Amino acid sequence: MNIATTTVPGHAGEHHGEHYPGGILRWLTTTNHKDIGTMYLTFALIMFFVGGGMILAVRAELWQPGLQLMQPEFFNQLIGIHALVMIFAALMPAATGFANWQIPLMIGAPDMALPRVNNWGFWLLPPAAILLTLPFVLALFGIGDGALATGWTFYAPLSVQGGLGVDFAIFAVHILGVSSILGSINIIVTIFNMRAPGMTMMKLPLFAWGWLITAFLLIATIPVLAGAVTMLLTDRHFGTHFFNAAGGGDPILFQHLFWFFGHPEVYILLLPIWGLMPHVLSTFSRKPIYGYKAQVWGFIGIGALSVVVWAHHFFTVGMPVPALIYFMFSTMLISLPLAVLFFCWIATMWKGAMSFETPMLFATGFIVLFGIAGLTGLVLADVAADAQYHHSYFVVAHFHYALFAGGIMGVMTGVYYWLPKWTGHMYSETLGKWHFWLTVVSFNLTFLPQFFLGLAGMPRRIPDYALQFTEFNMISTVAAFALGLSQLLFAYNIWKCVKGGPKASDKVWEGAEGLEWQLPSPPPHHSWETQPVIK
Amino acid sequence: MNASFTDAELAQRRAASRRMAWLIGAAVLALYVIGFFFKRG
Numbered sequence: 352m353n354i355a356t357t358t359v360p361g362h363a364g365e366h367h368g369e370h371y372p373g374g375i376l377r378w379l380t381t382t383n384h385k386d387i388g389t390m391y392l393t394f395a396l397i398m399f400f401v402g403g404g405m406i407l408a409v410r411a412e413l414w415q416p417g418l419q420l421m422q423p424e425f426f427n428q429l430i431g432i433h434a435l436v437m438i439f440a441a442l443m444p445a446a447t448g449f450a451n452w453q454i455p456l457m458i459g460a461p462d463m464a465l466p467r468v469n470n471w472g473f474w475l476l477p478p479a480a481i482l483l484t485l486p487f488v489l490a491l492f493g494i495g496d497g498a499l500a501t502g503w504t505f506y507a508p509l510s511v512q513g514g515l516g517v518d519f520a521i522f523a524v525h526i527l528g529v530s531s532i533l534g535s536i537n538i539i540v541t542i543f544n545m546r547a548p549g550m551t552m553m554k555l556p557l558f559a560w561g562w563l564i565t566a567f568l569l570i571a572t573i574p575v576l577a578g579a580v581t582m583l584l585t586d587r588h589f590g591t592h593f594f595n596a597a598g599g600g601d602p603i604l605f606q607h608l609f610w611f612f613g614h615p616e617v618y619i620l621l622l623p624i625w626g627l628m629p630h631v632l633s634t635f636s637r638k639p640i641y642g643y644k645a646q647v648w649g650f651i652g653i654g655a656l657s658v659v660v661w662a663h664h665f666f667t668v669g670m671p672v673p674a675l676i677y678f679m680f681s682t683m684l685i686s687l688p689l690a691v692l693f694f695c696w697i698a699t700m701w702k703g704a705m706s707f708e709t710p711m712l713f714a715t716g717f718i719v720l721f722g723i724a725g726l727t728g729l730v731l732a733d734v735a736a737d738a739q740y741h742h743s744y745f746v747v748a749h750f751h752y753a754l755f756a757g758g759i760m761g762v763m764t765g766v767y768y769w770l771p772k773w774t775g776h777m778y779s780e781t782l783g784k785w786h787f788w789l790t791v792v793s794f795n796l797t798f799l800p801q802f803f804l805g806l807a808g809m810p811r812r813i814p815d816y817a818l819q820f821t822e823f824n825m826i827s828t829v830a831a832f833a834l835g836l837s838q839l840l841f842a843y844n845i846w847k848c849v850k851g852g853p854k855a856s857d858k859v860w861e862g863a864e865g866l867e868w869q870l871p872s873p874p875p876h877h878s879w880e881t882q883p884v885i886k
Numbered sequence: 887m888n889a890s891f892t893d894a895e896l897a898q899r900r901a902a903s904r905r906m907a908w909l910i911g912a913a914v915l916a917l918y919v920i921g922f923f924f925k926r927g
Binding site: 461464465468532535536537539540541543544545570571573574575577578581582608879880881882 | 911
């Protein structure tokens with residue numbers, strides 16, 4: 352993309368004689384995309400540690416067979432809330448934080464199109480997170496019976512019969528859904544209406560493309576999830592029987608509705624990362640992005656296919672054979688556009704003058720490890736093989752390769768890539784590299800053994816297990832604690848960078864291309880007061 | 887040529903965004919509500 356632009360003079364709060372409040376009031380009332388992006392990212396980081404702490408308690412329980420630390424009911428609660436927190440309160444807000452910070456900068460817009468909606472979108476998150484986690488705290492004081500213990504999938508009829516924690520989670524999911532919808536609408540209308548002159552859709556940065564498809568997926572699927580959990584609520588308290596077989600309902604209907612949302616959700620979590628990767632790979636390979644159009648069509652293809660493959664999550668429930676065959680082949684079909692993306696990422700690096708600063712380390716680590724997620728996903732998509740692997744630790748390992756290596760390591764790539772632009776300071780490269788290597792090694796030691804546990808028949812979501820699974824569980828537990836502790840380096844590096852450090856230049860990275868690098872580091876309070884022109 | 891974003895142009899872009907936002911919001915609400923009226927075959 353050939354870009355001409357002017358840099359923008361001025362400093363925060365000085366434009367148009369504008370004054371904005373200081374202290375907490377600034378953050379409560381802000382409509383600035385960068386402030387809101389910062390809040391999303393801070394919230395995501397905090398919840399990442401909350402969700403991580405929960406799963407470390409689970410791993411401690413799984414250190415050896417027998418019940419050591421907790422009762423099975425509490426174990427089940429930790430499993431479900433860990434997933435909900437990581438998905439809805441860590442990964443999704445992190446991606447939305449990226450969108451808030453970067454999309455206006457990348458498309459030459461002064462801010463998001465609907466700044467007040469943007470503020471609401473964020474401030475709905477903390478109450479929802481409190482609703483999710485509050486039942487734990489109440490249970491400590493003898494109130495209620497703890498958080499939902501159904502796993503994050505809310506499967507009926509267990510969720511129809513569950514305790515107060517299910518109601519808390521139902522309300523939390525509704526609020527999180529409204530927040531996601533508001534954010535998605537804002538991103539769509541910003542991309543359609545606020546682009547700089549000359550930025551046609553086929554010149555749109557791939558990160559914005561990835562988010563555009565994500566936003567449409569959220570618009571299409573969140574209402575279905577909200578509908579499903581509303582029906583669950585009425586089954587629980589208002590005498591309906593949507594999912595109660597005894598009353599003429601169908602528990603399997605819940606699985607269909609849930610996974611109609613649940614499978615696209617995987618791509619909702621990953622598409623922003625896939626959009627980010629080409630920028631990082633191109634920057635550190637010092638080469639233009641390879642296959643821009645192919646990647647755009649790859650995003651669109653994956654987005655379209657993602658809403659027609661949901662039933663592969665419950666092949667074993669007893670579906671007609673034609674349905675099994677359809678869902679198997681449609682799921683496998685997703686590997687084609689995904690392979691196009693992988694090919695383009697590798698081709699972008701091919702014969703490039705590569706250097707391996709921390710963002711590039713995370714990006715290449717992402718490609719390798721996410722490749723493992725893709726290949727094991729193909730195995731699970733096979734109906735016959737899935738009969739063996741379903742509900743085993745193989746599935747747990749697979750989706751952590753997808754969502755930790757693919758999602759969270761992708762977020763880390765973005766943080767290291769853009770942090771100098773956001774703060775105006777360079778982070779510590781030494782700490783960043785330590786963080787990368789500790790993360791990659793401990794991640795693999797945590798989850799690779801879980802493939803073998805699954806193949807050997809260990810079921811997921813159990814607090815106790817047979818003796819033959821002990822060694823792999825011990826390795827997994829030790830490595831999980833190492834993985835958790837190494838994330839403290841990440842938090843410390845960010846903190847250090849925010850507080851100070853060597854000054855970052857406007858174009859932080861030598862090979863970086865795009866509008867955002869033509870603004871000062873950090874960018875002024877109003878991003879583009881002067882329209883950039885894209886040739 | 888680089889030009890400043892005029893207030894009028896920003897207002898026009900934001901108005902278009904609001905219209906589109908209401909349209910998408912209505913679609914979301916319709917998806918949510920219509921689901922309750924489907925019956926199993």
